[in-house]
Amino acid sequence: MSPSYTLAEGAPQALNTSSVQLRNGHGGGHVLLQDTQLIETLAHFNRERVPERVVHAKAAGAYGEFEATHDVSDLTDASFLSEIGKKTKVMLRVSTVGPERGSADTIRDVHGWAMKLYTDEGNLDWVFNNTAVFFVRDPIKFPSVNRAHKRHPRTNMPDADMFWDFHVGNPEGTHQLLHLFSDRGTPASIRHMNAYSGHTYTFTKADGSFRYIKVHIKTKQGVKNLSADEAVRLAGEDPDHLVRDLFDAVEAKNFPQWDIFVQVLEPEQAEKYHINIFDMTKVWPHAEVPLRPIGRLTINTNPRNYFADIEQAAFSPSNMVPGWGPSADPMLQARMFAYPDAARYRLGINYQQLPTNKALAPVYVPTQRDGFMNFSDNYGDDPNYVNSMLRPVTFKTSVVQAATTLSGKHQQWVGTMAANFTTEVTPDDFVQATALWHVLGREPGHQARLVENLAGSISGITVPALLTEVYKCFAQVDPQLAFKIQASVEAKKNKSNGTNGTTHIVRETSQYK
Known part of the structure; x- marks a missing residue:
C-alpha cells in the first residue's frame, strides 16, 4: 500500500502541488497565511542545510564491518578486539579537508578518514587521515593552517602567498608538504587509499598496563594515485569522482577491504625512543617499530539517505571505549575538545541522539538531558543529579585512559627559525x-x-x-x-x-x- 501525504504533524494532505490562494479572474492570487503546508514548506526549505563543516566538508560515506583477525589480548581488553572473528558495524566518511562541500574530489589535498565503530561497549571513533603525519604539532596553529589553505579574506580565492607564508613560518610541516605534493596528494579512489591514525593512542588493560600505538589502515586493492593532469581533468569532467567510485563499487558488490595494523611501543621503550612519540609531524620507522595486524575492514553498504546517514554524522577522537585510550599528544588532546564542540554547533546539543550517531550499546546519562531537539524520553522521572538514593545505579569498572605519569612545567615553546x-x-x-x-x-x-x-x-x-x-x-x-x-x-x-x-x-x- 502506497503512503499518503500528510502534514508534519500527521494530518492528511489533500494536495501538495498548489497553495491556498484568494484568486481573481485573471489568474493572479494572494496566498493566505492560513496555508500551513505552504508556510511549513518554505520555512523548512530555508533551514534544510545544517552549517557546513569548517573542514572536511566534501565527503563520501558508506557502512561496513570491522572484523578482528588476530589475538591482541596481550595488548588490550577492548571488547571489539576480544576474539578472532568478532565483527563490529562501521560507518565510514572519507573527505577532502580544505575545499567547500561542492568542490571537486580530485583537488590536491589531505583526505580525512573518519570511522565510527558501533562496538558493544559504546562508539569508538577513528578520526584519521590518509597521511601518517600532519602540518603542525601544536593545536594553537590548527585554525591557522586551515585558514592558510582556504580563501584569502579579500579576494575570496586560494592564495599562494598566504599558503606558503604560513608554511615558511611553520616548517615543521615540510614532511607533510612532501606527502601532499607527491603522487599521494591525488589518490585515484578511496578504495585505493591508505589511512593512518597520525596520533599516538594507547591500548589499555584492566590491570592498569598500557602500550602506545599508532594505527595503519592498508588497502587490499593496492595504492593507486592520479597524475596532476588526470586530477585536473577529472575535477572538470567528474568533480564527484571519489564519491561516485566508492558508491558504484559498493552497489556492484565489489566491496573494498583494508587490513588494519598497529605499531606498538612499550612505555619503557617510548621513554628512551629517539623520536618524540607525541609529535604528529613524525612517523615511527617500520624497521624499528614493526606493524602488527589486528583486523580487517570491509565496506559493503551504501547509505540510504546521504544527509541522514553521512552529513549528520559526528565524529570525535574523544569517543573511546574501554581498552582504547588517549596519549599526551597535544594535537589529540585539543581535538578531543574541538570535534564535539563542532558537532554541538552544527547539529545541536543532542547530536548523539541522531540515528547515525546513536550507540548500539545501551546509553544511560540522566545528567545530560533537555536541550534543543531532544527526541528521546529524556530519562523520564529519573533523577538528573549525581548520587541519588531514589534511583540507585551500578558502575562498571573499566580502564579507558592509561595511567601515565607526567611531570614538567607549564610553558610555551620558544626557539628561532x-x-x-x-x-x-x-x-x-x-x-x-x-x-x-x-x-x-x-x-x-x-x-x-x-x-x-x-x-x-x-x-x-x-x-x-x-x-x-x-x-x-x-x-x-x-x-x-x-x-x-x-x-x-x-x-x-x-x-x-x-x-x-x-x-x-x-x-x-x-x-x-
Whole structure:
C-alpha cells in the first residue's frame, strides 16, 4: 500500500502541488497565511542545510564491518578486539579537508578518514587521515593552517602567498608538504587509499598496563594515485569522482577491504625512543617499530539517505571505549575538545541522539538531558543529579585512559627559525622529510613529479622575499630539491611572461647549504 501525504504533524494532505490562494479572474492570487503546508514548506526549505563543516566538508560515506583477525589480548581488553572473528558495524566518511562541500574530489589535498565503530561497549571513533603525519604539532596553529589553505579574506580565492607564508613560518610541516605534493596528494579512489591514525593512542588493560600505538589502515586493492593532469581533468569532467567510485563499487558488490595494523611501543621503550612519540609531524620507522595486524575492514553498504546517514554524522577522537585510550599528544588532546564542540554547533546539543550517531550499546546519562531537539524520553522521572538514593545505579569498572605519569612545567615553546618567526622547529624536523625525498627517488619519475607539483603552487607567489624563504625551507630537506624547485618555478614564470630561457642563471645548490 502506497503512503499518503500528510502534514508534519500527521494530518492528511489533500494536495501538495498548489497553495491556498484568494484568486481573481485573471489568474493572479494572494496566498493566505492560513496555508500551513505552504508556510511549513518554505520555512523548512530555508533551514534544510545544517552549517557546513569548517573542514572536511566534501565527503563520501558508506557502512561496513570491522572484523578482528588476530589475538591482541596481550595488548588490550577492548571488547571489539576480544576474539578472532568478532565483527563490529562501521560507518565510514572519507573527505577532502580544505575545499567547500561542492568542490571537486580530485583537488590536491589531505583526505580525512573518519570511522565510527558501533562496538558493544559504546562508539569508538577513528578520526584519521590518509597521511601518517600532519602540518603542525601544536593545536594553537590548527585554525591557522586551515585558514592558510582556504580563501584569502579579500579576494575570496586560494592564495599562494598566504599558503606558503604560513608554511615558511611553520616548517615543521615540510614532511607533510612532501606527502601532499607527491603522487599521494591525488589518490585515484578511496578504495585505493591508505589511512593512518597520525596520533599516538594507547591500548589499555584492566590491570592498569598500557602500550602506545599508532594505527595503519592498508588497502587490499593496492595504492593507486592520479597524475596532476588526470586530477585536473577529472575535477572538470567528474568533480564527484571519489564519491561516485566508492558508491558504484559498493552497489556492484565489489566491496573494498583494508587490513588494519598497529605499531606498538612499550612505555619503557617510548621513554628512551629517539623520536618524540607525541609529535604528529613524525612517523615511527617500520624497521624499528614493526606493524602488527589486528583486523580487517570491509565496506559493503551504501547509505540510504546521504544527509541522514553521512552529513549528520559526528565524529570525535574523544569517543573511546574501554581498552582504547588517549596519549599526551597535544594535537589529540585539543581535538578531543574541538570535534564535539563542532558537532554541538552544527547539529545541536543532542547530536548523539541522531540515528547515525546513536550507540548500539545501551546509553544511560540522566545528567545530560533537555536541550534543543531532544527526541528521546529524556530519562523520564529519573533523577538528573549525581548520587541519588531514589534511583540507585551500578558502575562498571573499566580502564579507558592509561595511567601515565607526567611531570614538567607549564610553558610555551620558544626557539628561532627562518623569516624571523618564533617556533620550536629544529634541524631534526627535516630528517624524515629528507628520508621521504630519497624514498620517492626509488620510483621512476616520482621526484620529478613532486618538483613539478610544488613548483606549480610556488610559482603563484608574488612576494620575492617569500619565494626566497620557500627555497631555503626546502633546501633543509635537500639542496638539490630546492635547486630543482627553483629551476622549475623560474621556467614557469618565464613561460607565463613570454620570455625565452631563464632570466638569470639558477644559483648553485651550495647557496642553500
